[in-house]
Amino acid sequence: MAALDTVLTIDELMARARRRVPKMFFDYADSGSYTETTYRDNESDFQKIKLRQKVAVNLEGRSLASTMLGKAITMPVAIAPAATGGMQVADGEIKAARAAEKYGIPFTLSTMSVCSIEDIAENTTAPFWFQLYVMRDRGFIERLIERAKAAKCSALVLTMDLQILGQRHKDIHNGLSTPPKFNAKSVWQMVQHPQWCIEMLGTKRHTFRNIVGHVEGGHDLSSLSVWTASQFDPTLSWKDVAWVKERFGGPVIVKGVLDPEDARAAVEHGADAIVVSNHGGRQLDGAPSTIRVLPEIIDAVGSQTEVYLDSGIRSGQDVLKALALGAKGTFIGRAMLYGLGAGGEAGVTRALDIIAKELDTTMALCGERDILNVGPHNIYSNDIPKRNSPLGTQG
Template identity: 65%
Template structure:
């Protein structure tokens, strides 16, 4: 493919180049994937109203998001394992966002660390936080985001219990990934990806490995992560995190009007209407369907 014209071209390229377990991680939802598919289908139903004979000179998509000027009102959402889609993926995405003039959001579950990405990100460098049972680790993570000069903290509220993602189970996507014969053969057929990964030192979860006692490699990470997502997360924790952070706070994963009101009451600066890309509660509304209310 010599000319890239749209996002679908990029998806096709990724499917060719990226090992199946990592491609499927990005292109999948939970359980039946009904909500995952609805996110796209319901968005496509929305049509633009076309007006004519209006002066189009000096038109601009520029706007502001949480007080920062942006080239257009769009931000790159946090995606775990981006550094396994492509070597140093989070760094490359942050560079692209900086060049275009929009915010980039780094996931807690990124391969490149906050400190790695901070060297390449622009002013719109947001950090997405998952709340773990180890509150001391969360405090250190917030402090690291402050030191990296992140301009906003994006607190994800809809991952207290991880959704069942069947493609990940079938592909053996664990930490570390299961090196089955099928996975080994698949990686062998993706030489561009494999050479990129051989050429980078960033192959582990940079925000976690080496920053938690007892988690020094991918093997120990899997056991730690399995017991760390906190089902007791509540609005009191949101207040605690806001106080600890002290900067702009964005709450992500809001699908219900009552929760939106609680976001306002908690002192959040913004909220993100989201169902985690259809990767959590299957059968929930699409994000765009939930947005108007």
């Protein structure tokens, strides 16, 4: 494999991952629901925002250092929770967590990860965040929270936008499963990637290890599949934020907010921070991009809590634009998965290097030396995407 230091963009990492990862797992990372309109808008709406260049400014001593939830970090970027990281490459979540720890940024483990909470705790030293889905089996959720506490997770990321699973056509066409079912289609995909197969044979981690062995009736893959599909709780409500906080005893970040009313409700019910997110365009197709709704959510709750943004971050410029519009930090999910597929831990590190360099260069050319000083003055306000009102006027 050619050296990763020749890879200059997240798109190049994506292309490399496409060549190295079986189609069903690459497509899982690189897809949205239904027509994928929201998935595409998450990226394209960033391009509509233009940066204000400044010159003749002292640019020595630049700093990307910031904080999220009061923790010092090297740049305002966190690893987002992303399922099946461990199917992009063997032990993927462990490798991503190690890269994040060495970089000095937060790592968030998904409930639906291949590597378990305990796997991450045993292979890293820095506290990490754990993303929680609320399921019908509250006993299982209580045990999951206790496991997160035992692993010294420093925050929970409570995902609110997956009560009902959005349909992702690529996953259905590919017959996606973790581990993959052995049929003609999946075997053909895997044999085209012998290095991936060799690495997978060298690990015991092939399924959802946060769930396997921890739920009643989940002893074989068929019953586990049925359990998982039926467990996302359609009765989830704002009162569950307090329920989770009481049991965890630490900070709870509410993820999946796209509406100012929901943002206010999250804060009123105890959220310590919120993530403006549309699940990477994988849930409600036709929902607005996150960067489009960020300003109105900042207006609603930005003075009361930390607001983060995910969905669509593919560059350091995207990070700066989100910060200019008021976000305290950003999350990367797909960029991390592309890095894993392209080169494991080194690939994730390369993704972070790309974003950090772009962020630093863009910040400098905008006339700033400190990322904490980035704000609306760094962009042209008339280029900020605005959400159409129900009557079709710009609001």
